[in-house]
Amino acid sequence: LAVLQYFTLMSNILCAVYFAGAAVRTLRRGDTWLPVCKGALVMAMAITGITFHLFLAAGDFNMGHTQLITNHLLHTAAPLLTVLDWLLFDEKGHYRRFEPFLWGIFPAAYFVYTMIRARVSSFRFYNGSPYPYPFMDVDALGWGKVLLIFLAMAAAFLALGYVLVWIDHLLARRQKR
Numbered sequence: 001l002a003v004l005q006y007f008t009l010m011s012n013i014l015c016a017v018y019f020a021g022a023a024v025r026t027l028r029r030g031d032t033w034l035p036v037c038k039g040a041l042v043m044a045m046a047i048t049g050i051t052f053h054l055f056l057a058a059g060d061f062n063m064g065h066t067q068l069i070t071n072h073l074l075h076t077a078a079p080l081l082t083v084l085d086w087l088l089f090d091e092k093g094h095y096r097r098f099e100p101f102l103w104g105i106f107p108a109a110y111f112v113y114t115m116i117r118a119r120v121s122s123f124r125f126y127n128g129s130p131y132p133y134p135f136m137d138v139d140a141l142g143w144g145k146v147l148l149i150f151l152a153m154a155a156a157f158l159a160l161g162y163v164l165v166w167i168d169h170l171l172a173r174r175q176k177r
Contacts, residue, residue: 006132011044035094040103042086049079093172100161
């Protein structure tokens with residue numbers, strides 16, 4: 001169950017589950033399977049890559065002895081391949097303007113889950129903290145700073161979601177021409 005404590009691992013597991021179902025759907029019908037879920041997945045994987053490279057890669061974030069391989073596969077390759085799959089192969093024009101709010105439910109729920117789990121569980125991560133990421137560590141940063149970071153990240157994720165919607169609509173218009 002320790003693997004389910006990291007957003008990275010949760011998003012990558014969801015990615016594997018989604019793409020297994022999408023492969024079956026593509027073989028049968030050839031269209032995009034559950035476009036709303038795909039949008040949430042693309043955003044979650046983009047969050048995984050962006051957060052790692054902006055906030056964690058330069059610091060002392062440590063995932064154990066497989067760090068080099070896991071960082072490249074889970075934080076770089078999988079997010080890039082997910083976004084490229086969406087850009088290159090999905091039907092465009094499915095995303096609606098309210099969907100970035102739906103896509104933000106997963107990261108927000110993860111934040112709430114992590115805050116609760118850190119308070120009620122004795123589990124500790126590689127760094128000895130009950131929090132999986134340094135920017136979530138209430139013990140080190142305090143609630144005010146962690147909530148401010150969360151709100152800034154939520155706003156950035158919402159903006160990213162709207163960029164995805166904009167690209168989706170732009171590419172849909174180009175496909176129609």
